[in-house]
Amino acid sequence: MRTAAPLSSSSSRHALRMPLRLERDKARRLAAAIGAPTGVGLAHDRLVRFGECGCGYSCAAALSRVIVGGALQYSVTGGRRTRLHIVGSRLVCKLALVTGASRGIGLAITKTLAARGANLLLAYTSDSSAASTATLAAELASKHSIKVIPVKADLSTVAGPDSLIAQATAAFSPLRIDILVNNAGVAYNDNVTDINPDDFHRTYDINVLGPLLLVKAVVPFLPTDRSGRIINLSSVSSSMGFVGQSVYGGSKAALEAMTRTWARELSERCTVNAVNPGPVRSEMYSRNSDEFKKLIKPFIQNAPLMAAREGIDPPEVVEDAKTSGGRAGEAEEVAGIVAMLAGPDSAWCTGQVICANGGMIFGMQ
Numbered sequence: 064m065r066t067a068a069p070l071s072s073s074s075s076r077h078a079l080r081m082p083l084r085l086e087r088d089k090a091r092r093l094a095a096a097i098g099a100p101t102g103v104g105l106a107h108d109r110l111v112r113f114g115e116c117g118c119g120y121s122c123a124a125a126l127s128r129v130i131v132g133g134a135l136q137y138s139v140t141g142g143r144r145t146r147l148h149i150v151g152s153r154l155v156c157k158l159a160l161v162t163g164a165s166r167g168i169g170l171a172i173t174k175t176l177a178a179r180g181a182n183l184l185l186a187y188t189s190d191s192s193a194a195s196t197a198t199l200a201a202e203l204a205s206k207h208s209i210k211v212i213p214v215k216a217d218l219s220t221v222a223g224p225d226s227l228i229a230q231a232t233a234a235f236s237p238l239r240i241d242i243l244v245n246n247a248g249v250a251y252n253d254n255v256t257d258i259n260p261d262d263f264h265r266t267y268d269i270n271v272l273g274p275l276l277l278v279k280a281v282v283p284f285l286p287t288d289r290s291g292r293i294i295n296l297s298s299v300s301s302s303m304g305f306v307g308q309s310v311y312g313g314s315k316a317a318l319e320a321m322t323r324t325w326a327r328e329l330s331e332r333c334t335v336n337a338v339n340p341g342p343v344r345s346e347m348y349s350r351n352s353d354e355f356k357k358l359i360k361p362f363i364q365n366a367p368l369m370a371a372r373e374g375i376d377p378p379e380v381v382e383d384a385k386t387s388g389g390r391a392g393e394a395e396e397v398a399g400i401v402a403m404l405a406g407p408d409s410a411w412c413t414g415q416v417i418c419a420n421g422g423m424i425f426g427m428q
């Protein structure tokens with residue numbers, strides 16, 4: 064969690080010049096009352112949200128100091144129900160829709176966004192994920208004082224995205240989706256001579272048509288001030304030519320192409336970026352055959368951050384690295400990069416494929 068730091072006088076002046084209707088006097092008074100350093104600049108992007116953040120709570124009563132994890136933070140509590148706004152947690156009062164939130168990378172993204180204060184819609188599809196997603200929602204809501212709603216839809220169907228929006232509208236009114244993470248995905252490996260058209264259609268329905276129709280469904284609910292964020296989970300497979308991944312790699316290349324088009328088409332509403340993990344420890348990765356792992360071993364061996372470290376990485380990771388060539392990424396390592404793109408500090412980045420793969424792509428150049 065970030066510590067709220069005093070702004071320099073020049074950034075404070077910049078904050079005052081911003082063409083937002085800042086509640087400056089209120090901010091100054093509240094900040095001065097608790098001795099917050101250069102309070103207006105420090106807190107302005109939270110304080111302007113009083114009463115208009117759409118978080119479902121009535122905000123605005125008191126600003127106070129709290130110590131979180133040994134670090135000084137500034138919080139706002141008040142209204143009908145006390146709600147903690149931690150200044151410095153940059154996603155407070157935002158609403159994020161994460162697909163594939165039930166497991167793997169999506170689960171880590173969900174936890175990271177929750178820790179930064181975002182309210183969440185957790186999308187999943189399998190009956191087997193229902194209970195764990197409901198438990199996760201309850202835990203995150205209680206731990207971070209946020210609103211977290213599980214939503215179920217099959218994103219391989221044309222009706223899936225609209226169904227997610229209907230469930231979102233029932234939970235958050237008026238609905239504003241600040242952040243969309245298109246994370247749900249599948250991978251079926253086969254060499255071109257063995258390709259089964261059904262696998263092609265299933266892969267493209269989930270990995271390509273699903274995000275496309277979900278973005279279409281989300282557009283009416285995006286912010287209108289460019290503060291929205293769409294982040295698509297691609298893969299190094301889009302550019303590495305991995306044997307057996309003509310279908311999966313092609314689907315991720317399509318997602319990257321759509322990322323660039325959406326970055327232009329939606330530029331008044333949001334930024335649109337993709338991240339491209341390499342191997343990440345998850346159910347998807349564990350399903351890879353030994354033959355496939357042998358084929359990607361040289362790529363792993365050349366990735367600067369994938370060398371396993373005895374005494375630092377878990378013993379099973381160090382052991383696995385002896386045959387796989389190195390350690391896979393951890394879901395949290397990808398989630399941190401997604402959260403970075405989701406925040407206000409990434410406003411000048413759009414249409415990009417951000418490498419989140421321990422240097423695997425650069426390692427092969």
Ligand SMILES: NC(=O)c1ccc[n+]([C@@H]2O[C@H](COP(=O)([O-])OP(=O)(O)OC[C@H]3O[C@@H](n4cnc5c(N)ncnc54)[C@H](OP(=O)(O)O)[C@@H]3O)[C@@H](O)[C@H]2O)c1
Pocket residue numbers: 162163164165166167168169186187188189190192216217218219245246247248249250269296297298299339340341342343344345346347348
């Ligand atoms: N793991 C890796 O090594 C790796 C590497 C590069 C890129 N990626 C990408 O990262 C993303 C997440 O991968 P992961 O490893 O975390 O996958 P995972 O552990 O296999 O989880 C897949 C997630 O997608 C959801 N999902 C699958 N089919 C769906 C459908 N028809 N409708 C809605 N949701 C569906 C699942 O929901 P249920 O739980 O409800 O089934 C689950 O939450 C994927 O896009 C993947 O391509 C992964």
